[in-house]
Amino acid sequence: MSSVESSASAPIAIRLSDIYKSFGPVNANRGASIQVARGEIHALVGENGAGKSTLMRILGGMYAPDAGKMEVNGRDVTGWTTAEAIDAGVGMVHQHFMLVPTLTVAENMMLGREPTSRGQLDSARVAREVTELSKRTGLAVHPQRKVADLSVGEAQRVEILKTLYRGAKILILDEPTAVLSPPEIDELWRVLRGMRERGETIVLITHKLDEVMEISDTITVMRHGQTIAQLTTTETTPAAIAKAMVGRDVQLATHYGETSSRSLELPSASLLEVRDLVVDGPRRASAVDGVGFSIAPGEILGIAGVEGNGQTELLEALAGLRPVRSGSTSVAGRDITALSVKSRGDAGLSHIPEDRHARGLVLDYTIAENLILGQQHRFTTGVRLDNDAIIDNARRQIDAFDIRPAVPSVPARALSGGNQQKIVIAREMSRGFQVLLAAQPTRGVDVGAIEFIHARLRETRNAGKAILLVSADLAEVLALSDRIAVMYGGKFAAVLNRRDASEEVLGPYMTGAEHAA
Amino acid sequence: MIVLAFLAQTLRIAIPYLFAASGGVISERSGLIGLGLEGYMLGGAFCGAVASYYSGSPWVGLLGAVAGGAALALLYALTAIRFRADQVVVGIAVNLLVTGATRFFLRLAFHSSANSPRVPGFGAEQSGTGLASLARNPLIWLGILAIAVMAWLLYRTPYGLRVRAAGEHPEAALSVGVPVDRVRYVAAALSGMLAALGGAYLALDQHQFSAEMTAGRGFIALAATIFGRWDPFRAALACLFFAAAETLQIQLQGAQVIPSQFVEMIPYALTIVALAGVVGRAVPPAALGKATE
Amino acid sequence: RPSGSAQAAAGTGSDRGVNVGLVLDIGGLGDKSFNDGAYRGAVRAEKELGAHIRLIEPGEESDRESGLRLLAAQHMDLVIGVGFIFTDDVTQLAKEYPNINFAVVDYAIATDKAGNPIPPPPNVAALKFKEEEGSFLVGALAALVSRSKKVGFVGGMDVPLIQKFEAGYKAGVRSVCPNCTVISQYAGVTPIAFRNPGKGKELALSQYQQGVDVIYHASGSTGLGVFEAARQTGKYAIGVDADQYSEAPGRVLTSMVKGVDVAVFDMVKRVRDKTFSGGIYTYGLAQNGVGYVYDEHNRALIPDSVRARVEQLKGEIIAGKIPVPSTR
Amino acid sequence: MRRTVEEALLPALVALLVAAVVGDVLILSFGQSPGSVYRLLIDGTWGNAYGFGQVLYKTTTLTFTGLAVAIGLRAGLFNIGAESQLAAGGFLAGLAGLMLPMGLPALATLPIYIVAAAAGGAIVGGIPGVLKARFGAHEVITTIMLNFIVLALLNYLTAAHLKVEGTLHTAEIHAGALPRLSSMIGAFRGSAANVVLFLALITAAAVAWFLFRTRRGFELRATGLQPAAAEYGGVNVGGVWWRTMALSGALAGIGGLNYVLGYKHYYEESFASGAGFLGIAVAIVGRNNPIGVVVAAFVFATMSQGGLAVNAVVPKQIVDVLQAVVIIAVAASVPEVRRLARARSAA
Numbered sequence A: 001m002s003s004v005e006s007s008a009s010a011p012i013a014i015r016l017s018d019i020y021k022s023f024g025p026v027n028a029n030r031g032a033s034i035q036v037a038r039g040e041i042h043a044l045v046g047e048n049g050a051g052k053s054t055l056m057r058i059l060g061g062m063y064a065p066d067a068g069k070m071e072v073n074g075r076d077v078t079g080w081t082t083a084e085a086i087d088a089g090v091g092m093v094h095q096h097f098m099l100v101p102t103l104t105v106a107e108n109m110m111l112g113r114e115p116t117s118r119g120q121l122d123s124a125r126v127a128r129e130v131t132e133l134s135k136r137t138g139l140a141v142h143p144q145r146k147v148a149d150l151s152v153g154e155a156q157r158v159e160i161l162k163t164l165y166r167g168a169k170i171l172i173l174d175e176p177t178a179v180l181s182p183p184e185i186d187e188l189w190r191v192l193r194g195m196r197e198r199g200e201t202i203v204l205i206t207h208k209l210d211e212v213m214e215i216s217d218t219i220t221v222m223r224h225g226q227t228i229a230q231l232t233t234t235e236t237t238p239a240a241i242a243k244a245m246v247g248r249d250v251q252l253a254t255h256y257g258e259t260s261s262r263s264l265e266l267p268s269a270s271l272l273e274v275r276d277l278v279v280d281g282p283r284r285a286s287a288v289d290g291v292g293f294s295i296a297p298g299e300i301l302g303i304a305g306v307e308g309n310g311q312t313e314l315l316e317a318l319a320g321l322r323p324v325r326s327g328s329t330s331v332a333g334r335d336i337t338a339l340s341v342k343s344r345g346d347a348g349l350s351h352i353p354e355d356r357h358a359r360g361l362v363l364d365y366t367i368a369e370n371l372i373l374g375q376q377h378r379f380t381t382g383v384r385l386d387n388d389a390i391i392d393n394a395r396r397q398i399d400a401f402d403i404r405p406a407v408p409s410v411p412a413r414a415l416s417g418g419n420q421q422k423i424v425i426a427r428e429m430s431r432g433f434q435v436l437l438a439a440q441p442t443r444g445v446d447v448g449a450i451e452f453i454h455a456r457l458r459e460t461r462n463a464g465k466a467i468l469l470v471s472a473d474l475a476e477v478l479a480l481s482d483r484i485a486v487m488y489g490g491k492f493a494a495v496l497n498r499r500d501a502s503e504e505v506l507g508p509y510m511t512g513a514e515h516a517a
Numbered sequence B: 001m002i003v004l005a006f007l008a009q010t011l012r013i014a015i016p017y018l019f020a021a022s023g024g025v026i027s028e029r030s031g032l033i034g035l036g037l038e039g040y041m042l043g044g045a046f047c048g049a050v051a052s053y054y055s056g057s058p059w060v061g062l063l064g065a066v067a068g069g070a071a072l073a074l075l076y077a078l079t080a081i082r083f084r085a086d087q088v089v090v091g092i093a094v095n096l097l098v099t100g101a102t103r104f105f106l107r108l109a110f111h112s113s114a115n116s117p118r119v120p121g122f123g124a125e126q127s128g129t130g131l132a133s134l135a136r137n138p139l140i141w142l143g144i145l146a147i148a149v150m151a152w153l154l155y156r157t158p159y160g161l162r163v164r165a166a167g168e169h170p171e172a173a174l175s176v177g178v179p180v181d182r183v184r185y186v187a188a189a190l191s192g193m194l195a196a197l198g199g200a201y202l203a204l205d206q207h208q209f210s211a212e213m214t215a216g217r218g219f220i221a222l223a224a225t226i227f228g229r230w231d232p233f234r235a236a237l238a239c240l241f242f243a244a245a246e247t248l249q250i251q252l253q254g255a256q257v258i259p260s261q262f263v264e265m266i267p268y269a270l271t272i273v274a275l276a277g278v279v280g281r282a283v284p285p286a287a288l289g290k291a292t293e
Numbered sequence C: 001r002p003s004g005s006a007q008a009a010a011g012t013g014s015d016r017g018v019n020v021g022l023v024l025d026i027g028g029l030g031d032k033s034f035n036d037g038a039y040r041g042a043v044r045a046e047k048e049l050g051a052h053i054r055l056i057e058p059g060e061e062s063d064r065e066s067g068l069r070l071l072a073a074q075h076m077d078l079v080i081g082v083g084f085i086f087t088d089d090v091t092q093l094a095k096e097y098p099n100i101n102f103a104v105v106d107y108a109i110a111t112d113k114a115g116n117p118i119p120p121p122p123n124v125a126a127l128k129f130k131e132e133e134g135s136f137l138v139g140a141l142a143a144l145v146s147r148s149k150k151v152g153f154v155g156g157m158d159v160p161l162i163q164k165f166e167a168g169y170k171a172g173v174r175s176v177c178p179n180c181t182v183i184s185q186y187a188g189v190t191p192i193a194f195r196n197p198g199k200g201k202e203l204a205l206s207q208y209q210q211g212v213d214v215i216y217h218a219s220g221s222t223g224l225g226v227f228e229a230a231r232q233t234g235k236y237a238i239g240v241d242a243d244q245y246s247e248a249p250g251r252v253l254t255s256m257v258k259g260v261d262v263a264v265f266d267m268v269k270r271v272r273d274k275t276f277s278g279g280i281y282t283y284g285l286a287q288n289g290v291g292y293v294y295d296e297h298n299r300a301l302i303p304d305s306v307r308a309r310v311e312q313l314k315g316e317i318i319a320g321k322i323p324v325p326s327t328r
Numbered sequence D: 001m002r003r004t005v006e007e008a009l010l011p012a013l014v015a016l017l018v019a020a021v022v023g024d025v026l027i028l029s030f031g032q033s034p035g036s037v038y039r040l041l042i043d044g045t046w047g048n049a050y051g052f053g054q055v056l057y058k059t060t061t062l063t064f065t066g067l068a069v070a071i072g073l074r075a076g077l078f079n080i081g082a083e084s085q086l087a088a089g090g091f092l093a094g095l096a097g098l099m100l101p102m103g104l105p106a107l108a109t110l111p112i113y114i115v116a117a118a119a120g121g122a123i124v125g126g127i128p129g130v131l132k133a134r135f136g137a138h139e140v141i142t143t144i145m146l147n148f149i150v151l152a153l154l155n156y157l158t159a160a161h162l163k164v165e166g167t168l169h170t171a172e173i174h175a176g177a178l179p180r181l182s183s184m185i186g187a188f189r190g191s192a193a194n195v196v197l198f199l200a201l202i203t204a205a206a207v208a209w210f211l212f213r214t215r216r217g218f219e220l221r222a223t224g225l226q227p228a229a230a231e232y233g234g235v236n237v238g239g240v241w242w243r244t245m246a247l248s249g250a251l252a253g254i255g256g257l258n259y260v261l262g263y264k265h266y267y268e269e270s271f272a273s274g275a276g277f278l279g280i281a282v283a284i285v286g287r288n289n290p291i292g293v294v295v296a297a298f299v300f301a302t303m304s305q306g307g308l309a310v311n312a313v314v315p316k317q318i319v320d321v322l323q324a325v326v327i328i329a330v331a332a333s334v335p336e337v338r339r340l341a342r343a344r345s346a347a
């Protein structure tokens, strides 16, 4: 299993052996092992759902393993609690923030190990210590502010400070950079390197291989709940890591298919036309801040960008799921700005939502029922649902998209992630539509399914439909798009022809370092 | 004089609300819906009267009430936390349970479906109606204290911080080692004890238990909790406000200004108004009613 | 066919005790007034007449008739509904079970379009109490004892039956003290108004606070709060239905007793003696069906002159010289 | 399939077991023998035609309030207001009855009564629905508060304007009464069971059809399971909320016919007491399935009538306690059973 012993003679800080953990039917960890030496930055990589977060949450005491052994600094700590982990100096910054939004920064800092004086919370002491700590680390925070009022970057800082405040000597960071801007990422690297110099240990979960190469000393790769390789960063390459992740050779230099060579000028007849759209988000006003574009028949417009720059709000607004403050949208020349979700569908809009579990599927509905979600009015005679037509439709889609199990009456909940996504794709592609909004269409889906979905998207484009593609995966955007827009801070930082785009060109726009138009 | 009498009466009526609402605040702040308050109150009234009857001391009665309220609240918490039962369902069932059980045991112990015998209580003989008479009833002081202590507990102590975190973002609390379930059990027990003290006030002030003697006061306390936006002081103000409306109704009843039915509606109508956001949005604790994973 | 009841009603001898079914009103057993009165009468009948008693406390509204029927189906010789609320149900049921005797305490006599009373069915005894007469006397007593010339009344649910108490009481006050003030309040408009002692106490306290020094209550368990208020303020309260002296010894001026126990016992006896017949039975002062308490417990509270005056009024009422109103 | 049957039945069995234990303890504590009390209970309910008729009568109201709560829960809404919706339905139906001319045949009046009762319940239920859709006001609290408000209001209207002197009810309704079952089956003589029972059964079937066979039902259930997915699927979630609350209220409201027009022929103060809260129990035990609701309504009706039958021996509050115990046991065992079932199917 583990191939490379970690090089130095430094003592082992973390050793997890043969960890098993399942959630009901899902085996998140199946004999995973990891070993991290003290004073190193260790990257943990793997596809979505590979079991990275689960393994680290076990280390952090959030879950007890079903089987396996855990050692920290040579001590057997199998199945410890979060409190014990924190006391032993293990701190974790979770993929989803673990901050209480209604409490202040200081209150979040002290939660769980509150200093008291005469039975009362000693808030003054906390504020003092936090200020000190924040000076020492260079992570600036305001102790008295409410967490709900913080930006994502600030919240991230609070999360890291929170673990340091508890005296963490082993810091686990679960995808900390997904929501950070480049300067914030640089700041984070600085802090992590500082910690490493002080002999502290860091485990970093990330999907970005360039980050792995830049910051880590050693790497563990996970696949399907197992750790399948342990590598030393200086001795490996991104291609080798990727191969380990997916289990076969992958062309990191993506093949583009037959990229169209349409020019950047607005085509005369566009299928989707968006003007000056302003949309408020849950965190901040104007999450989408005056975006306008159009997509021609037979064109894919890809939107690249760091998550949280307004992509979600933009798509939800276009789909009718979020009110717009101003601006207009039209599909095939028809203004749909004021239409309901249902009428938009009838007007020719189709939508693959980014979160299939929350939006794309009713998990307790059957495959057949999910395959008509959003089109239920088309499967109705009078007020009755037409069951025969629904089953017929299900059989056809199951066939066409190779959904497994091929049983219309199975609830969607019982399907694997890939097959769940196929239901969504099948449904959205089989309705009569002009414009397809595709958000993260291959997230959490295995490689075979990705190729299948990409092929369907290209077919659709070639059939003369317009596609708006949003993906956190830059490679995917590059692979599919005819034009690429980069979204940053709610605006389009750039719109480029595919020929002119590459990771190097797009990078600065994604980080807000460069602006165009 | 008139004003003082009005204040005294308002305070007397408000005391059970203050107890129960402070219990409602801590329960809901921890993430447990306070639908069982009415049951805890009635259970507290019953246990208080029975304990006082058999011991001959109202202080033992208070202990009995507190124990009864805690037991009921823990039954609720156990089903809601350990068994993940729906809190609304169990909350309502606890109320039904207490209504039936108090009458049953009343029959069993005293051969009556309606009233207990007279029990030792706090209201002193011939102490008058004014504020001075109130001062001699320790439960009045306890009731006022309950709110202040609750505010202190919630905002100034480690346990309070944990309660606030547990009701708002239990995973976050868990991730820093806060035993969320235990925090909630304690909050439930506290809310049961406090509400039971409110019930005990009724019973010991009356020197007896009467079936269904809480007459919906637990729901008014829940209304005050919400109207007070889950803050002890604001909830106390809501209690006083509701009590003042009742006092007004009692004082004006002879005059028949408005039918008493409409006065009875006031707290409930105001709660709806509060929930509809007309006087500032009432945003409940985010994890209210949800079991942790 | 249900011949058992016919036989029982016909009766073959006093070796077989009379079977009596009692369906109580919402307040239930232990209300320390009305229901307990009926129960006391039944228990006495059990002891003295060898009757067998079956007791039912209905829950919801539809259980009223059901409770009566269950008893009727068990071949009771006499089924008694305790409370005006049973009027409709018993009237109907009596027609279905002509061989069973029924009685309703506080039977509400309906009137036809011309305003004439409609008599109950022949196997139903309508037990009517002239609460207004008893209330009149305690009203007079209250006014005579009051120093402040302010007396109070606390009713349970605001219904005509209770208003009868209020009307008699007020008339009694006026008869001896035309310029006395009467403050009268009700605890509510739903049946829970009879079970809310907390409310009763607050109503009483606010009355005492306004200078009232005697309060008469007709409010079931709610009135227990009135006695508490009397204890707390050291002022007087007047009990209702039964002698409620023990609720606040020394503070209960008297009680307007309503002979529910006597009436129930009377009915059982009539059934046993086969002298039962339907119709309206009136229990007023003349029949000793209502009255006020004057005994060793409260003798000290009532001056002889007052006692004499009240007795005089009583005589005048019995003689028909004073008309007592039954509505306010 | 087997799993779902198990999931549906196991909690009921657990509840029955717990209730039996608690019941035995209470009965013994009262110095009676559980066996004879239970026999008395069965004799007084299923053991004779009258008792059975009463059970059917109570089943009728509970079916309506149970369906009301169940349909709300299917949409993810907790309707605690069935109590006042039932009362309002009965009130408006009674009012309609008082205004209709004497002697109209039941065939002509029935639709009017149904509409009036449904309207009464729908108004009371619709308000919390609108408040939720419009302001996000939580329906649990608003329906509880509305219970107090509506019952006080109905009380005021009855007491101040409609009451027959000396009673707590309105004048008698003379327009087309709904026939009792005893007019068809003589053995039911005296029992309050009436044709509204059939209306309840038809309504249960109609609700099942609506939930599982129509587009609106599809959208309603999707909203209850995953509002975000329903919204994505073109469902106007706010619209479903308030329409379902109104529908839920209407179902409870129609239940008012059972007492007001099927039984007493007048509206009576607080006739609805308890039936609304028990509707929650019925829906929970019936697992929000219309058939299950009918069965659960029958069980609770039996307990309620049985309480009366054993009342001469033990206090009827035993039954109140047992009903609460059943609710708690079912509520606590449903998630547990589901989890165990899932864990096992994984193995």
Ligand SMILES: Nc1ncnc2c1ncn2[C@@H]1O[C@H](COP(=O)(O)OP(=O)(O)OP(=O)(O)O)[C@@H](O)[C@H]1O
Binding pocket: A023, A026, A027, A028, A046, A047, A048, A049, A050, A051, A052, A053, A054, A055, A095
């Ligand atoms: N609490 C949970 N309950 C049920 N299933 C879970 C839970 N947590 C994780 N899983 C499942 O376990 C598997 C592994 O999840 P995990 O979060 O560890 O993956 P990951 O490698 O961190 O993925 P990602 O890169 O998407 O964060 C997934 O199939 C996930 O759906």
Ligand SMILES: Nc1ncnc2c1ncn2[C@@H]1O[C@H](COP(=O)(O)OP(=O)(O)OP(=O)(O)O)[C@@H](O)[C@H]1O
Binding pocket: A024, A025, A026, A027, A049, A413, A414, A415, A416, A417, A418, A419, A444, A445, A446
């Ligand atoms: N709730 C559930 N009930 C029953 N079976 C389930 C449930 N969830 C998942 N499964 C089953 O467990 C298996 C593993 O699921 P998982 O999501 O890990 O699949 P996967 O290997 O990632 O597949 P894919 O590549 O298609 O995403 C699936 O085949 C699915 O049938």
Ligand SMILES: [Mg+2]
Binding pocket: A052, A053, A054, A095, A174
């Ligand atoms: Mg993860």
Ligand SMILES: [Mg+2]
Binding pocket: A049, A416, A417, A418, A444, A445, A446
């Ligand atoms: Mg997968």
